[in-house]
Amino acid sequence: MRVVKTLAALALLVALLAGVPAMLIAWGDPSALLRVDWRRALVQPASKELVVALCSVAGWLAWALLAVTAIVETVMAMSRGRVHIHLPGIGWLQPAVGGLVAMVMAPALSSTAAEPAPPAPAHAPAVVEHQISPTITAHPFVPPAGLRAYVVRPGDELWAVAEQELGSGGSWRTILRSNPGMTADTVLTPGNTILLPSTPPVQASAAPDSSGHVTVRRGDTLWDLAEQHLGDAHRWPELFQANRDQISDPDEIDIGWRLSIPGAADTTQPRDTGLGQGDKVSATPTPSAPPPVGGTNQPTTLAPTVSPTLPPDTTPRTSPLAIPVMTDATPRATNQPSNGATGNATPVTTTEDPQWSDDVLGPVGGVLAASLFAGVIARRRVQLLQRGVGRRAATLAPEIQRFFAALVQRSHVAPELQPNAQPTSVIIGWRDEEEVRIDLEPRRCTLVEGSPEDTAALAATIITSLMCAPWSSMAEVVTVEPQEEWVLALDDPRLSSEMHLEEALTRLQRLCAQRRMAMGRSNLASLRADPDVAGSWPPVVFVFCHGLLPAHVDHVRDCLSLGEVGVSVVAPLAHGTTSNGDPRAVHVLSTSVARLGGTDDTFEPQLLNQPARRAVVSLFTSSLDDRTEPAPWWRDGDLPPHVTVPPTTAEEPIKDDAMPAWSPLPDHPTLLVLGPVELRGCHGERPGRAVGQCMEYCAWLLLNPGATASTMVRELLVAEGTRRSNTSRLRSWLGRNTEGVSYLPDAYSGRITLDPSVSSDWEQFQLLLAGGVNVASSPLLREALSLVRGRPLEGVTFQWPWVAQWVSDMESMITDAAAVLADRCLTEQDLEGAHWAIDQGQLATGDDETLEIRRIHALALSGERAELDRAVMDMTRVARAENRDLAPETIQRIQHALHLSMTRHAHS
Structure with a gap:
């Protein structure tokens, strides 16, 4: 059956690509258009020759479009998706032609995927997303040495795969390095195969030789080499500068390279291990055990180091007071330090990844970090107020805790806020440690030109700034085709989204027209100065998350041509599309260089890359999670038979x-x-x-x-x-x-x-x-x-x-x-x-609600009605100010206290 479908698709493609031109050559005659007297043809009925000639030209144009589409689909199919070609005007034709090309190419692609891949050189594993056919069993795909195959499952993303298979979501860059051609915005297709590191036991790098060079081994990074041979991992830029003749990208160094260690040839002293005065480590490096087969994200069990003070078969000695409140049912890994804060708190992972926070945060400034931090803290506060006695608010995942810690640290360097900042003012980067701000509303349409990953990162920066910055509390945001669940995560009525481009353009056009008609002869400034109507004219910013084609940009400009109506747009351009010298455009040249339109001055852009976006969404989503878990300090089950509880009452009051x-x-x-x-x-x-x-x-x-x-x-x-x-x-x-x-x-x-x-x-x-x-x-x-x-x-x-x-x-x-x-x-x-x-x-x-309701009960028992009424009023006012509802148990206890107070007053 498959052969029949393949032959039928091939026959149809041949008929369209070869048969149609043959028919046009045989029956058509476009040259007749050169002999037509157009002055007569425009006022007289068309002749037979003119109709045939016009149909021939239309047929040739349609055939040319079909041929270009077939070529594009063939190139994309042969590259297995690594090459993406976007041409205007062929989108409506690509699904049909792509289906025919896929049927024709299926046998060739399947046979190629079934053959073992040739061994790749040690410095460049070069396989990306191999399509595995379910019918092929004789010749399974063999990954290159040091790598392993992973079949993409539905719902997989780079971060999730890295977190599940490599133990840390921050290791997503390792997947990109193992799969040349893959980018941070690559969509993982279920059923395809990607390559992951096989994670062999980490070996220590060789010591520098007499000439001051070290040979790179598998698993080495500049960070690790700097920590081992220079005594401080943060000195990796010195290694990078000393070996610029070999290293073009500090994230990629090849096995077998001989790197120069600055100053290594001038000294024979052992490196400082950084363990304090007199601290030493054993001479034999202790490799960490490889993760278990199957990629489960479990704590790694470390082989204990041999030392005079810690026998190989013992775990580190802990303080007798650092005990868990309740016994955790989950066994801990050997030598895994426990967290004394709670009995079942997440253990500290031993995966050595010192650059995790920098890789995830990326170029995020102190102001944005402080805004995100403030938003999360306010939500976590509500979580604590709404938890029940004996319950604990849901704990954050270890990776999200580290991301939050990095936000806190970055927020310490935030400069003082500008008192006159406008609601649509956003910080998009820095120039010589000075903030580069743009005000979106006066610019109306801000085009963003650059790679899809960089433009999406800048769009995410603008979204988070508008939603979290204190000066933007009046701004409303509409996200168009967002990749992340911003609306669900932020849960803010000022934020909405449109999942389809055409619907977003229609909404933009309708909003601009409605505001223009409602303004009449007034202007925006006078309307916002009137306190009675100012609330109906908030700034609205449409943020498009995917690149727009020129036709869409023209549509946006037409909508905004009605004048200043309080609506502005941030529109990334499709890859390959230019802003044509628009002075309001932002050109993101790379992750570290950008410039504003109409000027040659560059600045460092503030970009929220894909891992950081995922972490921000996860952080805000978890801060809204109203689920709780049993507190480790609370006993729910029956006590052991040999344990007796002392009576809660005493014959004499305790002083x-x-x-x-x-x-x-x-x-x-x-x-x-x-x-x-x-x-x-x-x-x-x-x-x-x-x-x-x-x-x-x-x-x-x-x-x-x-x-x-x-x-x-x-x-x-x-x-x-x-x-x-x-x-x-x-x-x-x-x-x-x-x-x-x-x-x-x-x-x-x-x-x-x-x-x-x-x-x-x-x-x-x-x-x-x-x-x-x-x-x-x-x-x-x-x-x-x-x-x-x-x-x-x-x-x-x-x-x-x-x-x-x-x-x-x-x-x-x-x-x-x-x-x-x-x-x-x-x-x-x-x-x-x-x-x-x-x-x-x-x-x-x-003023915790759990305790305040008990104070209200005490006031009711003491008969202090005035204090009781004041306490109830204060509690309800606080709840309204924090935009939350009182818990049902709290409401019941308030009603009980009021009834008790009235009963006692009546009896007295």
């Missing part, structure tokens, strides 16, 4: 002075995080600088005992030199115990671990309530809450970008503990104890 107070001068170093951050009990001298960073390192090491230096660099987003210096300062500040042992021992094994006696008030809080908040006795709850001095990590939350999830868990657990104790006190009519528990909880969380 505050019976509670042991937290020692202001502990015997060993103790980090206080349940309030303003302090490090007490140190036996060394307080450093003169970087005190806050030393406390940050101490907190991170308490949560991640046994971590490596490279993991610390990656998670804290600092340079290796900075990490080494601050670790040394922290070691000196902590000092030594009475036995002369350093509280921060030298990491001879490569693992950095604090002494078990170093602890924190958060660990003490967890220890007191380790069995579960809801089953802990009231005295333990009071003792735990007495440790709270204010908001967790007060004053440093925005300086420590990695603590978002930790702070969320601390606030949630403190709230639950306060709620449980308050409920018990209310049951016992102990109103003073209830108010104390609520006050302690609100020290950490502010």
Whole structure:
């Protein structure tokens, strides 16, 4: 049957491409047009010769269009999609002709795909998206050495494949390097095959020879070579500059190259490992185990290093107080540092990828990063307010947590906002550290010229800026044919989308015409100055996410030719289309160079590339997720038979002075995080600088005992030199115990671990309530809450970008503990104890709805009707101001409190 279809398609193509010209030559005569007297022909009925001649010309033009389309489809089919040709005017004909060409070429393509690919040279694996026919079994596709085949499944994207198969979504560039011809915007077709690294065990690079050169081995990157041979991975540009004769792209170095190491020939000293004073690593490199077959994204189990202090069969020793609140049912990988923030928090991954944040963020400025950060924080706040007692807001994926941490760090360099910025003003880049801004509304139509990937990245930058920047709060945005789910992720009424180009152009035309007619003799400025009608005239920006053809650009300009109606357009041009010298155009020449139309001055563009767009959408989507998960500090199931719970009531009221107070001068170093951050009990001298960073390192090491230096660099987003210096300062500040042992021992094994006696008030809080908040006795709850001095990590939350999830868990657990104790006190009519528990909880969380409703209950029991009404009114006003609804349980408890208050008032 397949042969019959192939022969029929071939016959039809031959008839169209060869038979039609033969018929036109035999029956047509275009030369008759040269003999026509056009003055008579235009006023008299057409003769037979004229009709035949005109039909012949039309036939030749149609045949030429058909032939060009067939050639284009043949080239695209033979290249298996690697070559994309876009010609105007043939789009309507391509589906039919493409189908015929595909039927004719199917046998040839299938036989080619069935033959083993020739071995590719080590420096250039050259296979991209091989089509695997389901009927071919005799000769399966054999990938080149060092690579493996992956069959694309429905819904796959570059980021998802990298996250699933390579362990990190930020490794998507590795897929591009393994598949020449693939770009970041390549659409993965289900059933096609792409090449992925086979991820053999990483081998250490050879040491520089006597001439100061090193030979590149599989898996090496400039970052890794700089870290190994120069002592600091951030010095990779020195390697790049020293080998410009070989390296044209710093992301691509070939196996077997001999690279010059700057300064290596002048010294024979071993490199600085960056593990602190006296730190050393074992001479034999410890390869990490390859990921399991099948590409599951599981934590990698590391082979333990051989060292005098860490036997090969043991895991790093952890502090006795750094215990999980509840036991996690999922087993951890060997030597996997645990996160002490929560019992089942995501473990710190050991995939060494120090450039992850830079690769994903790319050229994103501080203002845009700060705007994104503020938007996410506001949504996460609503998540915490709406969670139930004993539940925890859904945790972010590790990759998204790192992206969020990178946003926090980048937002620190944001300059002061301009007070006179217009709603449609966007930052599109920088020139000599100065922002390059354009105001979209006065420009009306802003054309963007460049590669499809770069224009899409700039369009995404404009969308996120208009939706998140504080000065753009009045702007409305319409995205046209977006690749990402912007509307679903941002959930903002100012944002809408059109999934079809023609419908978007119709909407643009209708909006401009309606506004022009509604304006009458008024102008836009006078209408916006009138407070009664200003709300009906917000700026509207249409952002097209795919390149427009010249005909579409002309349509857009026709719509905007009605004058200033408050509507503007950002329109990327189709690849190969030019702006024809439009002074309002933006020319993106590369990822690092752009210029504005009408000028030769260049600037560095601000681009939100595809991985960053995916991360932003995932971050905002997760911040709107109202699902919760069981809190690890809450006991839902039955207790073991040998465990008894002390009674929640006491015969005598518990007095505050019976509670042991937290020692202001502990015997060993103790980090206080349940309030303003302090490090007490140190036996060394307080450093003169970087005190806050030393406390940050101490907190991170308490949560991640046994971590490596490279993991610390990656998670804290600092340079290796900075990490080494601050670790040394922290070691000196902590000092030594009475036995002369350093509280921060030298990491001879490569693992950095604090002494078990170093602890924190958060660990003490967890220890007191380790069995579960809801089953802990009231005295333990009071003792735990007495440790709270204010908001967790007060004053440093925005300086420590990695603590978002930790702070969320601390606030949630403190709230639950306060709620449980308050409920018990209310049951016992102990109103003073209830108010104390609520006050302690609100020290950490502010006016939390979970605690405020219990205060309302306490006010109802005490009969203070005026205070009760004021508290209810304040709660509803706060909810309206935050644009959210009160939880159903909260509404029920408010109604119960009001009824209780009225009943007591009637009885009195």
